[in-house]
Amino acid sequence: MKEFNYREMNSELMVPEIMNLVSKIHEFKGKQELFVRAKPDILKAMLEVAKIQSTGASNRIEGIFTSDARLEELVSKKAEPMNRDEEEIAGYREVLNTIHENYDYITLRSSVILQLHRDLYSFHPSTNGGRYKNQDNVIEEVDEKGTRRIRFKPLSAFETPEAVENLCSAYHEAINEGRIDPLILISKFVLDFLSIHPFNDGNGRMSRLLTLLLLYQQGYIVGKYISVEMLIESTKESYYETLQESSIGWHENENSYLPFVKYYCSVLLKAYKDFSDRIETVAVDKMGKSERVRDLFDKKVGKLSKREIADIYPDISVTTIEKALSDLLKEGYIQKVGSGRGTTYIKNSDYEGPEEN
Incomplete structure (x- = not known):
């Protein structure tokens, strides 16, 4: 059975590269409150822009599209979804809004993850929303010749409910102990969540929504104003490469978290740099x-x-x-x-x- 031990710091992660990334993010977090107080009117506009960008990018990563005009209308609730893609976009909008407005009151546990997944499909007639996968799934890749090959085999449908419970418990125990930096724990949680692949559909989008939830709960609110999902979309190849690297040996508890943790922390640092640059740019009165x-x-x-x-x-x-x-x-x-x-x-x-x- 896959084990989730978050209470011990992986020695491979105690390297200067990771420590420097975490340290720089901490520095930006320290300035975050100054940024937030600087220009409330501009931050409100940035918040609305980031919602649109995040909703569009996270869905595009999964091959879900609509026009820019329709995306803006859907996110601002000025239009109703007209097809399956737009139904899924509207569902993402709902969960994103829930997290933005209630992250302090949401407890990470299996039942809550199921509720958020249900809401992700609230505009879609699918019966998969709010249910863990009912059949085993595989993560495939297709080469330039159209040949499919299995890249990773997640946990079975039978093992999934218990694994998600254990994952949430391991995360909470480590967070409450406070010995390991939350940025490390959140990155590891996301990697393990994606490796469990608990749903028939919507795993990638749920992982990005949970990323924001956990970051906000630990005081890293940059994702409200700069679209983390869009940064992931723009580095999609690295995202999938590091995900694959860090999933090797996962079932045997021998995988290396280093590639994925490095990638995720790099994305968050880029978000903070963009946030800082944006505030400095618009602060010229x-x-x-x-x-x-x-x-x-x-x-x-x-x-x-x-x-x-x-x-x-x-x-x-x-x-x-x-x-x-x-x-x-x-x-x-x-x-x-x-x-x-x-x-x-x-x-x-x-x-x-x-x-x-």
Whole structure:
């Protein structure tokens, strides 16, 4: 039977690389309250943007899609789901909102995980919601020739309920003892949860929702304002590679948590860096909104899309951004790259200043 021993620190994790990551995250957490107090109006806008990004990214990782416009409408509850993908997106929105609003009152245990999974499928007629898997499952990968091979065989359906109970108990015992850093414990919990693969469907999305829940409960609230799910989506190959590396020997209790813990802590550190940069960028009171768009091109190396600018400056309306881009194009300060939805903008390296009259 798989054992979950979280009370002992794995010696492999006591390496400078992991300790440095954890230490840097702690530093950002220490500044977190200052960030939160800095610009309440901007943080509120960042919160709404992050909800949309998180809901979209976590579902896209699993091959669940809708348009950007529909995604925004679904997350803001301005539209009802029209197909299966949108039903699953709406369900994710509900669980994400539950965690955002109630994380201090949610106890991690098997019955609660089942309730959250039920809510994940609350818009979908599936009977799988809120039930552990009723048949054994495997994690497969498909090569470029279309050949399938089993990458990992999770615990059987029979073993799953007890394993989830044991996993939650092991996590609580270690957290309550306080000897091992919560960041290490949360990363290990996520790896073990994914290796159990307790549901017929929705395992990846549940793992990311539980990640946010556990981080928030330990005071790491960056995921409210910066989409951790989108950072995982942008590093999806590393996510799957480290998941595979850390699952080797898992059934025999001989797996190495190091690759996955390193990856997860790196993602969280990137989220905090983005949060810090975003707050510093929007904290410039003396600069007008159009000037801030211009300033962004001075600081950014490479192309920027209209959506990226809106995400960085959630307090600036799309209309204002479009006007600023139009003015910068006329001035010759930036250049347009591509057309349609793929349109991006880049600073004109040949710009020599406004022409004199």
